[in-house]
Amino acid sequence: MSAPVEVDVAIAGGGMVGASLALALQGSGLAVALIEGHAPDAAAQPSFDERTTAIGNGSRAVFEALGAWPRMRAEAGVIRAIHVSDAGRFGFARLVAAEQGLEAFGYVLPNRAIGRALWQGLAATPQLALYMPARLIEARSLDSHASLAIERGDGTRATVHARLLVAADGAQSTVRAALGLPSHVEDYGQVAVVANLAADRPHDGTAYERFTPVGPLALLPLADGSYTVVWARTPDDAAQALAMPEAQFLAGLQRRFGWRAGRFVRVGRRHGYPLALTRSDATHAPRAVLIGNAAQALHPVAGQGFNLGLRDAATLAECLVEARRGGGDPGGEALLARFAALRAADRSGVTRFTDGLVKLFRDERPGVGALRDLGLLLFDLAPPAKRALARVSWGFAGRLPRLARGLDLADRSGTPP
Numbered sequence: 001m002s003a004p005v006e007v008d009v010a011i012a013g014g015g016m017v018g019a020s021l022a023l024a025l026q027g028s029g030l031a032v033a034l035i036e037g038h039a040p041d042a043a044a045q046p047s048f049d050e051r052t053t054a055i056g057n058g059s060r061a062v063f064e065a066l067g068a069w070p071r072m073r074a075e076a077g078v079i080r081a082i083h084v085s086d087a088g089r090f091g092f093a094r095l096v097a098a099e100q101g102l103e104a105f106g107y108v109l110p111n112r113a114i115g116r117a118l119w120q121g122l123a124a125t126p127q128l129a130l131y132m133p134a135r136l137i138e139a140r141s142l143d144s145h146a147s148l149a150i151e152r153g154d155g156t157r158a159t160v161h162a163r164l165l166v167a168a169d170g171a172q173s174t175v176r177a178a179l180g181l182p183s184h185v186e187d188y189g190q191v192a193v194v195a196n197l198a199a200d201r202p203h204d205g206t207a208y209e210r211f212t213p214v215g216p217l218a219l220l221p222l223a224d225g226s227y228t229v230v231w232a233r234t235p236d237d238a239a240q241a242l243a244m245p246e247a248q249f250l251a252g253l254q255r256r257f258g259w260r261a262g263r264f265v266r267v268g269r270r271h272g273y274p275l276a277l278t279r280s281d282a283t284h285a286p287r288a289v290l291i292g293n294a295a296q297a298l299h300p301v302a303g304q305g306f307n308l309g310l311r312d313a314a315t316l317a318e319c320l321v322e323a324r325r326g327g328g329d330p331g332g333e334a335l336l337a338r339f340a341a342l343r344a345a346d347r348s349g350v351t352r353f354t355d356g357l358v359k360l361f362r363d364e365r366p367g368v369g370a371l372r373d374l375g376l377l378l379f380d381l382a383p384p385a386k387r388a389l390a391r392v393s394w395g396f397a398g399r400l401p402r403l404a405r406g407l408d409l410a411d412r413s414g415t416p417p
Contacts, residue, residue: 010034010160053303146161168313197253320335
């Protein structure tokens with residue numbers, strides 16, 4: 001084995017959050033290594049699979065600041081309105097972006113389009129030390145650095161010493177386990193059935209969130225006029241939905257959803273993804289920090305998971321650039337404590353919000369449904385509440401990262417939007 005490679009930051013995981021962090025550190029003067037098990041266009045790449053991701057306005061601003069948005073914009077479905085309803089009950093609410101002074105509440109993108117745009121940017125980063133395909137086989141946190149043992153796809157091994165190790169390797173984080181950071185998993189007892197869906201008329205930019213007795217059902221508008229459907233169901237129901245003929249699936253979906261989007265005429269290949277809330281007890285350790293799903297993996301209701309993880313990456317990049325400019329230690333306790341403090345309110349708020357939504361609309365105790373629907377109707381009549389919820393597309397709580405405000409990491413001017 002050759003001598004250790006010395007870097008400032010090593011990022012374990014080159015999915016959408018890890019690749020975004022690597023791209024944000026481009027030109028920062030920090031030596032960065034990125035460790036990823038699969039090429040971005042490989043079928044086995046879990047981040048860039050057949051799913052789509054809804055991104056808010058804050059995430060769009062981050063991608064614009066990173067120069068990646070022009071490469072993905074053409075494939076983005078635009079969310080111009082949001083319709084929320086409670087199946088079998090009278091409650092509903094509708095939000096319209098134009099009424100809030102917004103072009104859109106957000107955008108829906110194929111994961112592969114996001115990954116392609118990010119990795120095209122990384123291809124122009126010659127100073128990046130890229131280990132791909134490769135896997136992390138050992139991670140140790142020492143006083144002055146983290147020591148990483150890496151096995152490349154050809155079986156050769158390398159050692160990397162990083163002043164900071166960033167875990168961006170997903171809900172089943174290898175780094176989190178190697179560092180002995182405990183996590184808690186709450187199984188929602190649901191599997192998301194995900195597929196592309198065509199109706200007999202193109203959408204008008206409305207995203208639908210319909211809460212059904214077996215789980216939330218979302219229709220998200222795609223750039224070509226069709227939808228992505230994300231339907232959370234019990235594991236047994238999901239297994240049946242994945243196996244049933246197309247016509248039977250479409251008929252069942254139509255019964256649960258209704259006719260607001262027209263008649264469903266075609267569905268693409270269906271996939272199932274188990275749903276759980278995973279939270280790490282601690283989000284940093286000496287010389288290491290967790291971001292994205294490694295820190296918190298959420299239920300997809302309200303589409304907040306990736307947006308939260310991207311704000312993790314944007315905030316960490318900002319902290320690292322500030323430390324570099326001030327001669328600080330990129331993996332020191334002061335930086336890790338500052339990052340944790342900046343992210344605490346947003347992480348806690350989004351986690352409570354999504355978890356609360358799932359549990360509220362599953363609560364079938366007498367009277368809860370009527371109160372729930374009354375709340376939806378009151379919300380629909382309350383402009384201040386709608387304005388407050390519209391702000392969620394920028395961030396939930398706490399300080400908004402500079403990149404999400406459209407500001408360069410080296411630029412200290414400007415105020416939040």
